[in-house]
Amino acid sequence: MFSIAQQLRDAGVLGLNQRNSEYIMQLNPRKFYPRVDDKLRTKKLALEAGMAVPELYGVISSQAEVRKLSEIVASRESFVIKPARGSGGNGITVIAGRSKRSRSYYRTISGIFLSEPELQHHISNVVSGQYSLSGKPDCAIIEYCVTFDPLFSEVSYLGVPDIRVIVYRGYPVMGMVRLPTRVSDGKANLHKGAVGVGIDIGSGETLLGVCGNAVVDDHPDTGALISGLRIPHWAFILHSAAKGYDVTGLGYLGVDIVIDRKHGPLILEMNARPGLNIQIANCCGLSRRIRQIDEHYEPRADVARRVEFARRELAADKQVNLPLR
Amino acid sequence: MTKRYVYLLAGFLAAAGLALFVYKWHGLGFPLAAGQETPVWTIETTIKFDPGPGSIKASLQIPTLTPGFEMLREYNVSKGYGFSLNYVSGGREAQWAVRRTDGPQTIYYRRIVYADSSSEQSDTTPPFPPPPVIEEPFQTAVDVIVTEVREHSADTASFTSELLRRVNDSSPDPNIELLFSGAETSAEFVQSLTTILAFARIPARMIRGIVLQDQQRRVEPLPWLEVHDGDRWLYFNPNTGEQGLPDHYLIWWRGNESLIRVTGGSNVDVNFAVQKNFVDSLSIAEQRAEQEHSMVVEFSLASLPIQIQAVYAVLLMVPIGALIMVLMRNVVGIDAFGTFMPVLIALSFRETQLLWGAILFTLLVTMGLSIRFLLERLRLLLVPRLGAVLIVVVLLMMVVSVVSHKLGMETGLSVALFPMVIIAMTIERMSIVWEERGAGDAMRAGAGSLLLAVVAYLAMGMRWLEHLIFTFPELLLIVLAMVILLGRYLGYRLTELARFKALAGR
Numbered sequence A: 001m002f003s004i005a006q007q008l009r010d011a012g013v014l015g016l017n018q019r020n021s022e023y024i025m026q027l028n029p030r031k032f033y034p035r036v037d038d039k040l041r042t043k044k045l046a047l048e049a050g051m052a053v054p055e056l057y058g059v060i061s062s063q064a065e066v067r068k069l070s071e072i073v074a075s076r077e078s079f080v081i082k083p084a085r086g087s088g089g090n091g092i093t094v095i096a097g098r099s100k101r102s103r104s105y106y107r108t109i110s111g112i113f114l115s116e117p118e119l120q121h122h123i124s125n126v127v128s129g130q131y132s133l134s135g136k137p138d139c140a141i142i143e144y145c146v147t148f149d150p151l152f153s154e155v156s157y158l159g160v161p162d163i164r165v166i167v168y169r170g171y172p173v174m175g176m177v178r179l180p181t182r183v184s185d186g187k188a189n190l191h192k193g194a195v196g197v198g199i200d201i202g203s204g205e206t207l208l209g210v211c212g213n214a215v216v217d218d219h220p221d222t223g224a225l226i227s228g229l230r231i232p233h234w235a236f237i238l239h240s241a242a243k244g245y246d247v248t249g250l251g252y253l254g255v256d257i258v259i260d261r262k263h264g265p266l267i268l269e270m271n272a273r274p275g276l277n278i279q280i281a282n283c284c285g286l287s288r289r290i291r292q293i294d295e296h297y298e299p300r301a302d303v304a305r306r307v308e309f310a311r312r313e314l315a316a317d318k319q320v321n322l323p324l325r
Numbered sequence B: 001m002t003k004r005y006v007y008l009l010a011g012f013l014a015a016a017g018l019a020l021f022v023y024k025w026h027g028l029g030f031p032l033a034a035g036q037e038t039p040v041w042t043i044e045t046t047i048k049f050d051p052g053p054g055s056i057k058a059s060l061q062i063p064t065l066t067p068g069f070e071m072l073r074e075y076n077v078s079k080g081y082g083f084s085l086n087y088v089s090g091g092r093e094a095q096w097a098v099r100r101t102d103g104p105q106t107i108y109y110r111r112i113v114y115a116d117s118s119s120e121q122s123d124t125t126p127p128f129p130p131p132p133v134i135e136e137p138f139q140t141a142v143d144v145i146v147t148e149v150r151e152h153s154a155d156t157a158s159f160t161s162e163l164l165r166r167v168n169d170s171s172p173d174p175n176i177e178l179l180f181s182g183a184e185t186s187a188e189f190v191q192s193l194t195t196i197l198a199f200a201r202i203p204a205r206m207i208r209g210i211v212l213q214d215q216q217r218r219v220e221p222l223p224w225l226e227v228h229d230g231d232r233w234l235y236f237n238p239n240t241g242e243q244g245l246p247d248h249y250l251i252w253w254r255g256n257e258s259l260i261r262v263t264g265g266s267n268v269d270v271n272f273a274v275q276k277n278f279v280d281s282l283s284i285a286e287q288r289a290e291q292e293h294s295m296v297v298e299f300s301l302a303s304l305p306i307q308i309q310a311v312y313a314v315l316l317m318v319p320i321g322a323l324i325m326v327l328m329r330n331v332v333g334i335d336a337f338g339t340f341m342p343v344l345i346a347l348s349f350r351e352t353q354l355l356w357g358a359i360l361f362t363l364l365v366t367m368g369l370s371i372r373f374l375l376e377r378l379r380l381l382l383v384p385r386l387g388a389v390l391i392v393v394v395l396l397m398m399v400v401s402v403v404s405h406k407l408g409m410e411t412g413l414s415v416a417l418f419p420m421v422i423i424a425m426t427i428e429r430m431s432i433v434w435e436e437r438g439a440g441d442a443m444r445a446g447a448g449s450l451l452l453a454v455v456a457y458l459a460m461g462m463r464w465l466e467h468l469i470f471t472f473p474e475l476l477l478i479v480l481a482m483v484i485l486l487g488r489y490l491g492y493r494l495t496e497l498a499r500f501k502a503l504a505g506r
Helices: A002-010 A017-025 A030-037 A038-050 A065-073 A116-128 A150-155 A233-246 A276-283 A284-293 A303-312 B002-027 B136-153 B156-167 B173-179 B186-199 B280-290 B306-315 B320-331 B341-352 B354-377 B382-406 B410-417 B420-437 B439-460 B464-473 B477-487 B494-499
Strands: A056-060 A079-083 A091-099 A105-109 A112-116 A140-143 A162-168 A171-179 A195-197 A208-212 A214-218 A253-259 A264-271 B037-051 B055-062 B071-075 B082-088 B091-098 B107-115 B204-213 B217-219 B223-227 B233-236 B247-255 B261-265 B265-280
Touching: A002 B494, A017 A253, A030 A038, A030 A233, A038 A140, A038 A264, A056 A065, A056 B055, A065 A116, A079 A116, A091 A116, A091 B217, A105 A116, A112 A116, A112 B439, A116 A140, A116 B055, A116 B382, A162 A233, A162 A284, A171 A233, A171 A276, A171 A284, A171 A303, A195 A276, A195 B410, A233 A253, A233 A264, A233 A303, A284 A303, B002 B477, B037 B055, B037 B261, B037 B280, B055 B107, B055 B247, B055 B265, B071 B280, B136 B156, B136 B173, B136 B186, B136 B217, B156 B186, B156 B223, B173 B186, B186 B204, B186 B223, B204 B494, B223 B247, B261 B265, B265 B280, B306 B464, B320 B341, B320 B439, B320 B477, B320 B494, B341 B354, B341 B410, B341 B420, B341 B439, B354 B382, B354 B420, B354 B439, B382 B410, B382 B420, B420 B439, B439 B464, B464 B477
Parallel strands: none
Antiparallel strands: A056 A140, A079 A091, A079 A140, A091 A105, A105 A112, A162 A171, A162 A253, A171 A195, A195 A208, A208 A214, A253 A264, B037 B107, B037 B265, B055 B091, B055 B261, B071 B107, B082 B091, B204 B223, B204 B247, B217 B265, B223 B233
C-alpha cells in the first residue's frame, strides 16, 4: 500500500487533498468563483475578452418565465438547456430536434421525445435550484447546440465530445478529449462513463484513452481508433484556454472547449475545481508538469509566450511517459 | 509559512490539553478509567453515658492535622443535642450540649478519610516549653538523665533516640526506674517522656491515633511521641525509639487531654470502630479539588445539573465522530452524503443499538426513496418536494414504530429517535445522485454513509473513551489539534491509490 503511494508520488500524480489545499485554495481566490460557477457570467466575460462561445438564445430566471420557452426557441431546431450554476454536467438537456408531427415535442440527443410541459418542468427544476451547487435558485441558459466537427463523428456516441485543458497559472498543462459513450448517455463526463483521451500538448495528437479505470485505444461503442487523431485548431484551443486564466484570474483552472463544425472551437464552460482523471487519460501525473511551470514561471508572460512554452516543454516527446500496465 | 502556523497552533492546543489532563490526572487524582475505586476508612466514635439531672455537655477530641490522610466527610449523629465544632489549644473539638435528657445516651461521631501520601499537614513551630516544676527526688533524677543523654547526643533527634533507648532498656538506670515507676498505662509513660523532654527544653507532646484496619470493633488509641527539632515535627515510637509513624496510623488528637469530657453525665464510655469501604475515585478527586479551591473543578461539567451532564456526556463524543469523519473522508476517501450526517445517524444508533439502527436506517431510506420517485412524477418544485419527503419520512417512522410494536419488537420504537430532517435530506440527495449518476453511485454513497455511521458509532460508543472525555474534556483540545493537522494532510487518500493504480509502477 505504501509502496503504491510512493510510486504515485514518484510519478508526480496529484491527489485530491493536495489539489484542494495547495492549488485550489491558494491559487483560486473565492471571490473569483462566481466568474466560473455562473455560466452566464463566464459567457459574458469570455465574450468581452473576444473569445468564441456558443450563441446565447435566452435566459429563464424565474418560474413565471418558464412559459416563454417556446418563444425563445421558436426559430431554433436544436438547442441546449443548462443550469447557470450547475455542477458536473448535471441538469444539462440537449435537444437535437423536434418531432415531425408537432413542434411542441422535442427530441433529445438520445432520441427520447419530451413534451412541452415535460421540458418546462425540467426548466422549472433548474430555476428552483435542484442542480445548483448550493441549492439556491438558479437560472436556465438556452443556447446554441454545437454540431461537432466530423473528425469526432467516428469516435463519439450521441453527444458532443469536448476538450478539457487544465491551465496552471496561465500555462496549459494537460489536455484531454472526452468522448461520450452509450453508457454516459451522450454526456461528456468521465464519471458517467465517457472515454477520456489524453492529448499531447505539443502536437495536439491524441494519446491513449481511459474508460472507467481501464485503458483503451478504441471507442467502446463505435470501435474506432481513438489514439493518434490530430485535434484541429489545436494552437487556437490552447490560446483560448490560456486566455481563460486572464479572464477569470483563477490559477488552477479547467477549460472546456468544443469544436463546432461551423464556428470552430467554442468555450463551453470553465471549472475552478477540475477533476484529476485527466492524469489517467494522459498516463501522466500533474505535479511534475506543475513543478516544471513553477520553475520557469514568468509573471508577465503573455498568452502566446505561455502557450509556446507549454508546447515546447510539455510536449509528449519531451515527457517521460509512464509505461502502461 | 501557513504550515508552520498550523503546526504551532496544533502543538499549542495539544500541549494545553495535555497539561490540563496531566494536572487533573496526576495532581488531583482524577481516575483514567470509569468505576475506578479508592479505599476509604470510616472511623466511628461511639460515646455512651448516663445523663445526670442537669444540663449535659460532651466534648470529644477530633482530628485536625492528619499526615498521610485526607478527610472526605465527617458526620455527627445525635438526637436532641446542639452540635458545634470548636478550635481549642490541642486541635479541634466536637461539642454536644443538651438542657436535659434521660435514659442511657449514645452519640456518634463519624469521620471518613482516605490515604493520601502527599498530605503533609505540618503544624506550626511551637515555642520552647517552660521548664516544668518537678518535686524532689524526681527533679534530681530528671536532671541526671538529661545531662547523661545530652552528653551522648548531638541534636534533638539523637537526644530523643538516646532517651528512648535508655528508658526502654531491659535493665534500666535506677533514676529511670524511679521516674517511670508511676506510669501504668502507655499514655502515662509517654506523658512522663514529654516531661523529661520539656525539662531539656525540647518541645514534645503526646499524640494519640488509631491504626486503621478493616472491620475493627473496639480500637484503643495508640499513644506516640512527637518531638519538634526546630524545623518540623518528628515522630518516635515510644517503646522502641524508632523514628516515624506506624502504617495506617491516623492521628486523632494531640496533647495530654483526655479524649472525652462529659459534664453532667456519668459512666462515660468511648469506643472506636473502623470499617474499610471503596468509593468512586472521581468523587474523591472532585472533593479534593474543591478543598484546594481548584478552578478546574469549580468550572467543570460536574458543577452542572445531572440531566445536563448526561446531555454533555453524549455531546462531547461528537468531536470524536468529527475526527472519524475527517479520517474516513480525507485519509481513506469514502464517499458519503452530507458532511456530518453519519455522525448524527451514529448518535441515534446509540439509542437503537447497532443492528436495529442499521436495519431501520436502511428501511427508512429505501422506503423514502421509493416514495420520492413517485413524487418525482408529480413535478413538484424543490422546496415543496423536500417538505413532502420530510412529511413522508415522519409518517414512515410512525408506521415502523406502530407495526414493530404490534409485532412485539420494541426496538422498532426507537426509530423515532432518528433525525428525520437529516433522513429527508439524505433521501433527496440520494435520489438526485441516483438520477444524475445512476443507481450504482447512489447506492455506493448510501452504503458509504451507513459505513461511516457505523464506524462513528463504534468509536463514539467506547465506554472508556466516553468516560475519559467526560472526565477530561480538555482532551478535546488534542482532538482539535489532530483535526487541524489532518487539515494539512496532503498525501493520497486510500481510495486514490486504487483509482490511480494504473499510473504507479516505475
